[in-house]
Amino acid sequence: MKSLFLGTAVLALSASFAMADTVRLGTEGAYPPYNFINDAGEVDGFERELGDELCKRAELTCEWVTNDWDSIIPNLVSGNYDAIIAGMSITAEREEVVDFTQGYTPPSPSAYAALSADVDLTGGIIAAQTATIQSNHVVDSGATLVEYPTPDETIAAVKAGEADAVIADKDYLEPVVEESDLMFVGEDVALGGGIGMAFRESDSELRGKFDAAISSMKEDGTLNTLISKWEVGGTW
Known part of the structure; x- marks a missing residue:
């Protein structure tokens, strides 16, 4: 699914899990x-x-x-x-x-979804969930990234005109596309x-x-x- 990053430095704890615990x-x-x-x-x-x-x-x-x-x-x-x-x-x-x-x-493919087939996936505004492999891919592609805390908010951003398209795991987007006006656009992307x-x-x-x-x-x-x-x- 998704991915990436954790923020700046994260302290690792030395305490290990006790097998008897839940x-x-x-x-x-x-x-x-x-x-x-x-x-x-x-x-x-x-x-x-x-x-x-x-x-x-x-x-x-x-x-x-x-x-x-x-x-x-x-x-x-x-x-x-x-x-x-x-x-x-x-x-x-x-x-x-x-x-x-x-x-x-x-590994499952990531995909773009939009309200129109003629969106610019490399020069437009693309929504992705914060700290995911998809958000990193948007940055690498040269498009303008807008990040949201939850996947539902990325879909809402496209519907509200705040983004030209959303990128996410294709198996997450498939029911969204089936039940809304969104359509798959561009090619699937292999990530992760x-x-x-x-x-x-x-x-x-x-x-x-x-x-x-x-x-x-x-x-x-x-x-x-x-x-x-x-x-x-x-x-x-």
Whole structure:
């Protein structure tokens, strides 16, 4: 899904996770179909179902915590939860601060959506969520970037005429395009190295448990079943 940056310097804590404790899984809760809050006020989506299954296979007790995207890595590092499972793309920049599992989805394309087919994607104003791989791509493309804290606000910006187009994960944009006047424009863009769980660098044992659980789901086909059910990315 998305990505990037964490702000300026972030202090890494040396305290490591005690395996007897409840594992707190941090997610955004605002990026369907990966994660969202359902009508009952609970975390739902592909990553909720995936995370619960991974915890079961790793024989861990887990609970879910929501956090705004732009501070999701700093709050992991500072100990507010023990792992991130939030549509986070694996990037070299993030790996300087956190450790990732293997990807649980292959890299999926990013795409542009707009109200008109003739928008200028390299010279226009492009909306993207703050601190994502898509926002970095807009800067690199030469277009004018406008950033918003949530993905819903990027869509609203295009509809309100504040931006010419939005760029996001294509599997996030597909239902938006189907249900609105927006249309896909330009070519899909390959960004990131797939989506994985992120951990503090001091928690290698905990990361290893989830990594093994992801491997087991790949091997028995249940991960592909979940990916197909929620229509996220491509299968393994």
